[in-house]
Amino acid sequence: xxxxxxxxxxxATQVAFAQADFQKKLQRQLILADDGxxxxxxxxxxxxxxxxSLEGKNDITLLGxxxxxxxxxxxxxxxxxxxxxxxxxxxxxxxNFTIQDAKGDAIKTMNVEGITFRRVKTEWTGEPKAENGGYxxxxxxxxxxxxxxxxxxxxxxxxxxxxxxxxxxxxxxRAYHNVAGIEIENSQxxxxxxxxxxxxxxGILIFDLPDxxxxxxxxxxxxxxxxxxxxxxxFAPAGNIVATVxxxxxxxxxxxNDVEIFDNTIxxxxxxxxxxxxxxxxxxxxxxPEYYPYPTRIYIHDNVYERDRVRYQGKGRLGMLFRYKxxxxxxxPDIVFDGVLDDSRKGVLPLCIxxxxxxxxxxxxxxxxxxxxxxxxxxxxxxxxxxxKAALTLNK
Amino acid sequence: xxxxxxxxxxxxLVGFLCAFKSDWSAGVLPAAPxxxxxxxxxxxxxxxxxxxxxGVMPYALNTPLFSDYAxxxxxxxxxxxxxxAYNSDNVLDFPVGTTLIKTFYYPVDAxxxxxGRRLMxxxxxxxxxxxxxxxxxxxxxxxxxxYLEVAGDTKPVAWIDAKxxxxxxxxxxxxxxxxxxCHNKNEKMTPxxxxxxxLNGELNYGETTExxxxxxxxxxxxxxxxxxxxxxxxxxxxxxxxxxxxxRARAWLDINCAHCHSPSGPARTSGxxxxxxxTDPTHLGVMKTPVAAGRGSGGREYSIVPGEPDKSILMxxxxxxxxxxxxxxxGRKTTHLEGVALVRxxxxxxxx
Numbered sequence: 054x055x056x057x058x059x060x061x062x063x064x065a066t067q068v069a070f071a072q073a074d075f076q077k078k079l080q081r082q083l084i085l086a087d088d089g090x091x092x093x094x095x096x097x098x099x100x101x102x103x104x105x106s107l108e109g110k111n112d113i114t115l116l117g118x119x120x121x122x123x124x125x126x127x128x129x130x131x132x133x134x135x136x137x138x139x140x141x142x143x144x145x146x147x148x149n150f151t152i153q154d155a156k157g158d159a160i161k162t163m164n165v166e167g168i169t170f171r172r173v174k175t176e177w178t179g180e181p182k183a184e185n186g187g188y189x190x191x192x193x194x195x196x197x198x199x200x201x202x203x204x205x206x207x208x209x210x211x212x213x214x215x216x217x218x219x220x221x222x223x224x225x226x227r228a229y230h231n232v233a234g235i236e237i238e239n240s241q242x243x244x245x246x247x248x249x250x251x252x253x254x255x256g257i258l259i260f261d262l263p264d265x266x267x268x269x270x271x272x273x274x275x276x277x278x279x280x281x282x283x284x285x286x287x288f289a290p291a292g293n294i295v296a297t298v299x300x301x302x303x304x305x306x307x308x309x310n311d312v313e314i315f316d317n318t319i320x321x322x323x324x325x326x327x328x329x330x331x332x333x334x335x336x337x338x339x340x341x342p343e344y345y346p347y348p349t350r351i352y353i354h355d356n357v358y359e360r361d362r363v364r365y366q367g368k369g370r371l372g373m374l375f376r377y378k379x380x381x382x383x384x385x386p387d388i389v390f391d392g393v394l395d396d397s398r399k400g401v402l403p404l405c406i407x408x409x410x411x412x413x414x415x416x417x418x419x420x421x422x423x424x425x426x427x428x429x430x431x432x433x434x435x436x437x438x439x440x441x442k443a444a445l446t447l448n449k
Numbered sequence: 450x451x452x453x454x455x456x457x458x459x460x461x462l463v464g465f466l467c468a469f470k471s472d473w474s475a476g477v478l479p480a481a482p483x484x485x486x487x488x489x490x491x492x493x494x495x496x497x498x499x500x501x502x503x504g505v506m507p508y509a510l511n512t513p514l515f516s517d518y519a520x521x522x523x524x525x526x527x528x529x530x531x532x533x534a535y536n537s538d539n540v541l542d543f544p545v546g547t548t549l550i551k552t553f554y555y556p557v558d559a560x561x562x563x564x565g566r567r568l569m570x571x572x573x574x575x576x577x578x579x580x581x582x583x584x585x586x587x588x589x590x591x592x593x594x595x596y597l598e599v600a601g602d603t604k605p606v607a608w609i610d611a612k613x614x615x616x617x618x619x620x621x622x623x624x625x626x627x628x629x630x631c632h633n634k635n636e637k638m639t640p641x642x643x644x645x646x647x648l649n650g651e652l653n654y655g656e657t658t659e660x661x662x663x664x665x666x667x668x669x670x671x672x673x674x675x676x677x678x679x680x681x682x683x684x685x686x687x688x689x690x691x692x693x694x695x696x697r698a699r700a701w702l703d704i705n706c707a708h709c710h711s712p713s714g715p716a717r718t719s720g721x722x723x724x725x726x727x728t729d730p731t732h733l734g735v736m737k738t739p740v741a742a743g744r745g746s747g748g749r750e751y752s753i754v755p756g757e758p759d760k761s762i763l764m765x766x767x768x769x770x771x772x773x774x775x776x777x778x779x780g781r782k783t784t785h786l787e788g789v790a791l792v793r794x795x796x797x798x799x800x801x
Contacts, residue, residue: 081600084625106626132621134778140629140715141636156773157743163715164636186773187743193718210743217718264720264731265740266712292739292746292762337738340731 076101083107083115091116094150098124104133111143112449117150120174120204124151135161135191136175139168144447147173154178158188159208167447168192169199177207181230183290185209189231193217194267197445201225209288210295211236212253215243217267220445223248232289233258233298234280239265243273244443249280254287255295255302256280256322261309262294263332263341271311272440280304281320284366297335299324299367308332310349313440319387320359324367324375326387326412327353329404334391334419336370347395351404352437358387358412378423379415386415386428393420405435486571486586486595491526491550497568497592499552504529506670507654508661510647512686512700515785516553517618518610519569524550525643525670532672533665537681538726540644541671549574549640555620558609567606570622571595574632574640581638583628600624618782630779635713642704646725649682683725686791698795699725701788705767705777721752734763735799742766745774755799764793 076099082092088111096118105125107113115137117123127136136155139145144167151174152159159175162168175189189205192198193216203226205212212231215221221243227250228234234250236258237243250256257280261270280303289296298305301324306312308331319326332339332346339346365375365385375381388406395401406414414430417423483489486496493502501507505526513521527533528546536542543549552571557564568588575582586595587602601624607617623630632638648661662680665671674680684692686701707724709716719740722732731737734752739745739762747765754760766776768789775781 077600080624080626084599103621106624106630108626108629130772131619131782132772132779133627134773134775138626156771157745157778158741163718183744183748185744187741187745191741193741210741214741216741262740264737266717266720290742290744290746291748292750293742294738294740338736340737 072100075099076103076105080105086110086113088112090114094118094123094125096122098126100126100129101136102127102129102131104130104135104138106133106138106140107142107145108139109141110145112145113142114146114148115150116146116148119149120172121151123149124153126153127155128153130154130156134158136186138162140164143167144449145169146171149173151176155186157186158191159186161188161191161193162195163193165192165195167197167445168195169447170201170203171199172202174204175206175208175212176204177209179207181207181209181285181288183209183288185288187211187293188214189228190214191216196220197447198222199445199447204228205234206230208232209290210293211258214238215240217265220443222246222443222445227251228256229253230285232285232287232295234283236260236295237270237273238262239267239270240273241267241269241271242441242443243270245273245275246277248278250278251280251282252285253283254285254289254300255298255305256283256319257304258295258298258302258307259305259309259312260294260307261332261345262307263339263344263346268341268343269345270309272443273309273312274440274443275304275312275314276316278317280317280322283322284324287368294335294337297369299365299369299371301325301366303327305330306348306351307335308346308348309351310345311440312348312350313352313354313437315353315355318357318359320357321361323360323363324365324372324385325389326358326360327356328389328391329353330389330391331393333393347393347403349395349398349401349403350437352407352440353388353404353412354407354409356412357410360385360387374423379417379426381415384413386413388412388414388430390414390416390433391419392416392427402433402435404433405437406430406433407436482584482597484597489548489573491524491548496594497588499568505550506665506668507652508643508648509650509652510642510704511650511683511691512647512697512704513642514704515781515788517620517781517783518608518616518785519553519555519620520566522552522554523642526550527670530669532670534672535645535674537645540640540642541648543576543640543643545576545578547576549643555606555608559611560609560613567608568592568595569604569606569620572623572628574638581632581640583625583632583638585623585625585628587622598622601627621780621782623779627779630715631708631777633708633715636715641708644683646681646683647704649677649680650685687787694791694794694798698792701791705785705788709777734761743773745769745776747774753796753799756797756801758793758796761796764789764796767792 091114094117134157136152139162146169148171177185187210189212195218198221200223208231211233212228213235234253238260303319303322304327418425531544571586573584702723703725711724769775
């Protein structure tokens with residue numbers, strides 16, 4: 054046995070050497086790439102210690118040998134806050150590879166016009182935990198964003214997160230074991246369809262937050278998704294807005310305007326099948342004078358709901374509220390509206406609910422200390438105009 | 450033979466261009482980066498001595514960016530006869546053709562300069578017609594030359610600090626993309642340090658010690674300068690006589706954070722703004738909730754909780770050495786203990 058040792062050591066040092074080589078070669082290629090280039094990643098698992106970055110380039114494709122065939126592992130990362138970072142480019146395509154165990158976010162793309170993620174997987178291996186990075190696929194301040202056939206696993210914030218962007222399609226993708234499966238935040242003109250969000254804390258979140266550069270999100274369509282069994286205990290580090298998302302959330306709309314949710318199957322999400330809430334319900338302070346904290350024109354129609362006969366799953370104050378004050382027992386409603394209204398717009402209904410299967414409703418009247426909790430949805434039986442389809446320009 | 454063909458073509462092209470444009474050194478055409486630092490002829494004598502040639506001006510900042518306790522030598526070369534116009538707020542608007550030169554080094558023993566130093570890297574920012582460009586030169590172990598390296602590198606380094614303690618770390622030198630991670634204003638590459646508030650301080654020029662701005666004015670590098678007393682001055686962060694705790698902490702945050710955390714920086718997506726001129730308490734982080742901090746929040750609720758540094762995310766992130774949580778994200782692997790202590794002191798003084 055002993056005589057093998059030198060060979061094993063020799064092999065190990067060669068592997069380590071080759072890896073450092075790979076990292077430097079890839080970073081060099083990313084820096085020296087000419088506009089229009091395709092950079093190919095061969096099959097295999099490569100261990101990297103530093104963020105790989107692509108900056109200021111146009112028409113670049115980063116092409117692996119396949120999801121799970123080319124894996125860039127950042128388990129031993131000592132430098133940089135992302136696995137892969139793309140900034141200030143146009144028409145960038147990321148395709149056919151996996152990013153694993155980044156110390157911070159897996160793939161952040163910022164200020165890119167035309168960004169495609171195709172068959173890209175981001176994951177944190179092992180049990181989901183607070184020490185995992187925040188975001189898997191993370192375009193922010195981008196325009197024309199296409200995410201398709203991707204997979205996001207284990208993010209301590211959101212698996213697929215589109216922030217402060219415009220013209221977005223997220224489709225045929227799968228998000229699981231994240232705190233939030235898919236999140237569209239302060240973003241406009243987004244279509245989220247044909248995705249599966251399962252075993253997250255919350256399946257799909259549509260949020261508008263204060264104090265940001267792109268102030269307003271809106272015109273978000275969520276349709277034809279399978280959103281089920283999102284009952285995973287919340288493992289987000291405290292302080293982050295998603296740390297307040299109750300486990301057992303299917304879809305949560307926070308303070309966003311113009312959201313259309315239709316043709317989804319929303320099943321076995323055992324706290325909020327679909328929640329529609331104002332920012333006040335997060336109990337966080339608002340100091341941004343331009344921020345509008347109420348959801349408006351939310352249209353929930355033609356979805357199929359179903360939940361297990363179990364109690365509300367969420368913990369914390371909201372959990373206590375559901376259990377001890379609202380006393381729904383095992384008959385928790387599917388569509389939950391916090392009932393917080395903008396006093397200056399009295400008489401305008403913030404949401405319409407139509408033609409859903411098996412959807413029970415509650416208005417919590419949270420603004421009045423839950424005095425007039427109402428389970429009557431007839432007031433909200435109204436129609437809103439369908440929202441516009443998201444249209445992308447990804448080519449020159 | 451085959452290899453020499455591109456060289457031949459290149460020379461032909463150069464000759465062709467020169468025939469039409471006799472003076473292309475003025476930055477009209479971007480020059481190809483030189484392979485070695487010595488080719489630029491910024492220095493006279495042994496390169497490692499870093500003695501500037503005529504026309505290359507040394508300078509210093511009142512409060513510099515922390516770079517893993519590395520020390521820095523700074524120089525600027527401004528085209529002759531093209532002085533920089535004064536402006537009170539921003540980095541000076543250096544003319545095309547300017548080069549900013551910064552050499553990073555560790556002393557062998559910080560208590561005794563005579564024991565020598567180890568030069569690690571020299572970074573250049575060149576102002577070309579198309580904008581600023583960064584180049585990275587890494588020093589050889591013999592300390593005779595620094596070589597162009599686009600992909601950066603890491604090297605172990607050891608030194609004895611000012612308290613006589615042995616220190617060591619794996620020092621990182623940036624790749625060219627990382628340069629723009631910090632040198633970025635509205636997505637354009639830009640210098641960070643040399644604003645008048647940073648330059649408004651004394652420097653030893655060998656024979657004389659003089660205010661740098663006054664010296665620049667006298668030597669024709671700076672024009673339209675108002676009276677010195679009216680010019681803003683960033684306090685030296687570690688000089689208690691130079692300003693209040695607040696002003697020194699804000700100076701430290703300005704140079705260490707504001708290149709990203711300002712309305713024109715890459716961290717504008719966070720809404721946390723730490724530039725010197727910011728006055729809005731929420732943007733400065735007071736009781737501000739994080740946006741995309743992830744585990745960088747350290748389980749804390751607000752960027753700054755007045756009077757409560759241990760509840761403030763800002764403290765957590767500037768103290769952390771975990772790449773997924775630490776701030777700044779780039780350019781340090783260790784914690785700047787003294788700078789962090791100053792920010793702690795400032796947050797403690799804020800009224801609860």
